[in-house]
Amino acid sequence: MSFEFSSDPDRVIHEPARLKIMSMLSVLDCADFIYLMGETGLTRGNLSVQLRRLEDAHYIMVSKEFKGRTPRTIASMTQQGKKAFKAYRKYLARLLKATS
Amino acid sequence: MNEIKRTQQRARAYNLSDGIAEIVAGGALVLIGCVSLAANRVDSDTLRYLSLVNMFALALLSWWIVRMLKERITYPRTGYIRSPKPRLSYGLRFALNFAICMITVTLLDKFKGDTRFGQAFFLVWILMISVPMAVLAIRSRIPRFLIIATVTVATALIVTFGGVPETERIAFVMAIPGATAVVTGTYALKSYLKLHPKPDEDAEL
Numbered sequence: 001m002s003f004e005f006s007s008d009p010d011r012v013i014h015e016p017a018r019l020k021i022m023s024m025l026s027v028l029d030c031a032d033f034i035y036l037m038g039e040t041g042l043t044r045g046n047l048s049v050q051l052r053r054l055e056d057a058h059y060i061m062v063s064k065e066f067k068g069r070t071p072r073t074i075a076s077m078t079q080q081g082k083k084a085f086k087a088y089r090k091y092l093a094r095l096l097k098a099t100s
Numbered sequence: 101m102n103e104i105k106r107t108q109q110r111a112r113a114y115n116l117s118d119g120i121a122e123i124v125a126g127g128a129l130v131l132i133g134c135v136s137l138a139a140n141r142v143d144s145d146t147l148r149y150l151s152l153v154n155m156f157a158l159a160l161l162s163w164w165i166v167r168m169l170k171e172r173i174t175y176p177r178t179g180y181i182r183s184p185k186p187r188l189s190y191g192l193r194f195a196l197n198f199a200i201c202m203i204t205v206t207l208l209d210k211f212k213g214d215t216r217f218g219q220a221f222f223l224v225w226i227l228m229i230s231v232p233m234a235v236l237a238i239r240s241r242i243p244r245f246l247i248i249a250t251v252t253v254a255t256a257l258i259v260t261f262g263g264v265p266e267t268e269r270i271a272f273v274m275a276i277p278g279a280t281a282v283v284t285g286t287y288a289l290k291s292y293l294k295l296h297p298k299p300d301e302d303a304e305l
Contacts, residue, residue, distance in 0.1 A: 023107040028181050034299075035114075035179025039107070067171065072180060089104070 012057045013088045017042055017050050022077070022085050025060060030076035051075055059084055113240035114181055118174045119288025122244075122281045124166045128158040129278025136271035156198075173289075177296040219260050222269060226256035244284040252277040 013022050020040050024031055037047050054060040059081030065072050077085070115121065132155050139147035204225065211217040230249040237245035255276045259269040 019104070020107055023104045024111045027108045027111050027184075029184050030182045031111075032175070032180040034175075034177075035181055038178050039110070067175075070176075074180075 007091070009091050010084055010088045012053065012059065013084060015050075017046070018054055021050060021054065021075070022059065022081065022088075025075060025077040026082065026085050028076075030074045032075075033073040036075060054081070057081075057084075109239075109241065111181065112183070113242060114178075115170075115183060116240055116242055116245075117288070118170070118178075118292045119285035120169045120174065121166050122248075122285030123289065124162050124169070124285075126278045126281025126283075126285055128162045129274045130282065132158060133271045133273075133275025133278060136274065137268055140265070140267045140271065155201075173293075176299055177292075215266075218266055222260060223256060226252060226273060244288060247284055248277055248281050251280045 013019055017040050021036055024036070024039060033044075033047070036051075037044065040047060040050075042050065051060065051062055054075075055062050058078055060075050061078050062073060062075050065074060132151065135147065135151040135154050139151045204221075207221060211221070230252045233245050233249040233252070237243055237249065252273065255273050256269075258264075259272045264272060
């Protein structure tokens with residue numbers, strides 16, 4: 001498996017906080033804002049920005065639902081996001097193999 | 101890649117980390133075990149049928165109780181996740197479990213007099229429960245499931261070779277590991293609540 005050192009990883013996913021979000025959503029059906037905030041350690045504002053960035057790239061879908069009177073912001077990965085994450089993982093695997 | 105794997109592992113184990121499912125499942129097993137034992141000691145067919153109905157009713161009720169407790173305790177503190185749907189539908193899994201129970205009861209009834217078959221079958225059945233639990237403990241990195249798996253196997257060996265009547269063995273193997281699960285689950289929940297204090301009312305954006 002050859003690796004092109006001139007190729008770039010997907011910069012939308014490559015950013016550490018967004019990579020964590022995508023990693024979590026790749027094994028879950030969905031996760032809410034509180035969970036993502038706890039796992040990434042980001043502030044609310046920063047997490048909102050990262051989620052918006054992923055949503056703009058059509059990698060995730062963000063929706064709001066109500067549990068009783070409590071609103072809940074839910075994020076889930078789209079099909080496009082799943083493909084992109086899979087490609088990103090392959091990129092990393094090829095990079096690690098080429099440099100080991 | 102390791103960081104990705106660790107993040108994913110934590111996500112997969114999240115629903116088990118608060119101990120709530122363990123407490124409820126353990127409590128249900130203790131109840132089922134006690135009703136089964138009472139049915140045998142009193143020698144009542146009514147109680148035996150009741151213990152069977154009890155088993156299925158508690159299995160369904162437990163799911164609802166766990167969900168309700170998580171909505172009140174876990175989700176406001178550390179958030180809500182939904183795991184991917186299992187490959188087999190719930191209906192199909194329920195039917196499969198029911199079929200396994202029926203086959204087990206039928207075989208045990210058919211070979212009632214054969215002590216060696218009864219012992220071997222019982223121990224195989226116990227391994228079928230304990231081994232996946234041990235695998236879950238390793239994959240989810242939650243060592244307390246290893247304790248439950250060990251207690252299950254130990255209890256099974258003690259009741260099989262310790263002179264406990266055949267008709268009471270399953271009751272003990274449900275009640276004792278069930279009680280263990282309640283203890284380990286309570287410990288996990290206490291740690292979880294200490295680590296994650298109650299959030300503000302307006303925590304959600």
